[in-house]
Amino acid sequence: MVRVLMCGSIASSGGVSTHTRNLIENLSVEGNEILLYNYYTNDAYSKNTNIRKIYRRTFGLFFHILANRKRYEIIHDQTSGGIFSFVSSITASIASKIVDKKLIVTFHHSRTEEFVTKYKPLFNFVLKNTDTMILVSNRQKEFISRTFPKYSDKLVVIPNGYDSTIFFPRNTNECRSVLKIPGNKKVIFNISNLIDIKGHKYLIEAIGNVAKTRSDFYCIIAGKGYLFETLEQQIKDSKLEDYIKLVGWIPDNDIPIYINTSDFFVLPSLGEGNPIVMFEAIGCGKPFIGTKVGGIPEIIISEDYGLLCEPASSEELERTIISALDKNWDSFKIREYAKSFTWRNIAKTTKSVYEQSP
Structure with missing residues (x-):
């Protein structure tokens, strides 16, 4: 059994949300213990304003990682672009060192080359402090490997997937x-x-x-x-x-x-x-x-x-x-x-x- 703090958005729609939700469900079925920190709040009294979204990816995430350090072995951050989403990986990179836990980052982005080029120092910081970065395509991996060759051994490709209990041939x-x-x-x-x-x-x-x-x-x-x-x-x-x-x-x-x-x-x-x-x-x-x-x-x-x-x-x-x-x-x-x-x-x-x- 693996104990994981999964950090990501579980909202009503969106590819990253779908990925995170299904990954949690299927990891749990495999007998793992998954603790979710949701960047998207479902609290009816707390609107998902931009300020709140940024807070949950910065101070909120930081304090959650520290407060729950005895409940997990690995931090897994689901991040994307633009920069206001990616900031969660920066936070996790800092906090993971303080609590001395493994950090896995899955980077979802439709325009990886543009994002990495624009925010190269920040991306380098996250990659340097991440134990493994999961990417959803080899194209992402090839570009990031060329850009940061000394960290290429940290990159792993795992594609997205689908729920076969819902998506199957029907009449x-x-x-x-x-x-x-x-x-x-x-x-x-x-x-x-x-x-x-x-x-x-x-x-x-x-x-x-x-x-x-x-x-x-x-x-x-x-x-x-x-x-x-x-x-x-x-x-x-x-x-x-x-x-x-x-x-x-x-x-x-x-x-x-x-x-x-x-x-x-x-x-x-x-x-x-x-x-x-x-x-x-x-x-x-x-x-x-x-x-x-x-x-x-x-x-x-x-x-x-x-x-x-x-x-x-x-x-x-x-x-x-x-x-x-x-x-x-x-x-x-x-x-x-x-x-x-x-x-x-x-x-x-x-x-x-x-x-x-x-």
């Missing part, structure tokens, strides 16, 4: 019936925050071009974000209301149903770390159509599991979508491949890092 027609989605067309599904880096405008442009030559498909885009009205207007201006539907935010319980209505999942991102939704899609036996960014090419290693194109190119995305529409996919083969990325397996690998860390 497509039944799912479409539940959501009242046309059953006579191929369905393309996307869910992500409606923000620039997710590349939705290129997806809409690509769909518009595909619609010029065929009408046998329907695209559903789910998610919330500051671009909702802009994307809605782009769809109207392009006269694509019959081909694309923005459904807004959907509950977590509905995500596997939406994925299972689709013929394939598409994520046209300009930058990613290792998107959890990719694993959830292939866990449902659905091919993943995406861009060659972050750790995506390290997972979609065969055209049996999906197709990839360059980011920020509606023309390339158009050709890739057409190929995906015309391809006969083997759902069973995709699902079998996905099984190695269940959160249970990710937790086992993480536990081995705890045991091997100096």
Whole structure:
């Protein structure tokens, strides 16, 4: 049994929250004792203001590490960008030395190179004082190793994962019936925050071009974000209301149903770390159509599991979508491949890092 102080955000949404929550659950199933310090407060009387968020990642975290030093052996900080999230790792680096405990940091970031370059001295400080830094892609590891060669032996890659009890193949027609989605067309599904880096405008442009030559498909885009009205207007201006539907935010319980209505999942991102939704899609036996960014090419290693194109190119995305529409996919083969990325397996690998860390 390993006793771990897990430091991270457990909020209603977000990739880091999903990662942290599932890792805790599966580490606990393996018989480990996990003590959570949540950067996101669920206290109805304490709003998650910026000041409170910073406090919980600095003084709050520092005092918690010291006050509970007898309850754990390892500190594991789940950190991301920007700097106001990463500051938790700085705090943990200082506090871990005072309490003389091992420190593991998992660094999640869709633009690692940009962040590390901008905050190189701070990143160096954390890396120097961390026993092991877990990264979610080899691309991250290669860049950080080049930047900080003397700490390269501290870097370990463990990808994200998915919950196989929730994301598994379901009857497509039944799912479409539940959501009242046309059953006579191929369905393309996307869910992500409606923000620039997710590349939705290129997806809409690509769909518009595909619609010029065929009408046998329907695209559903789910998610919330500051671009909702802009994307809605782009769809109207392009006269694509019959081909694309923005459904807004959907509950977590509905995500596997939406994925299972689709013929394939598409994520046209300009930058990613290792998107959890990719694993959830292939866990449902659905091919993943995406861009060659972050750790995506390290997972979609065969055209049996999906197709990839360059980011920020509606023309390339158009050709890739057409190929995906015309391809006969083997759902069973995709699902079998996905099984190695269940959160249970990710937790086992993480536990081995705890045991091997100096």
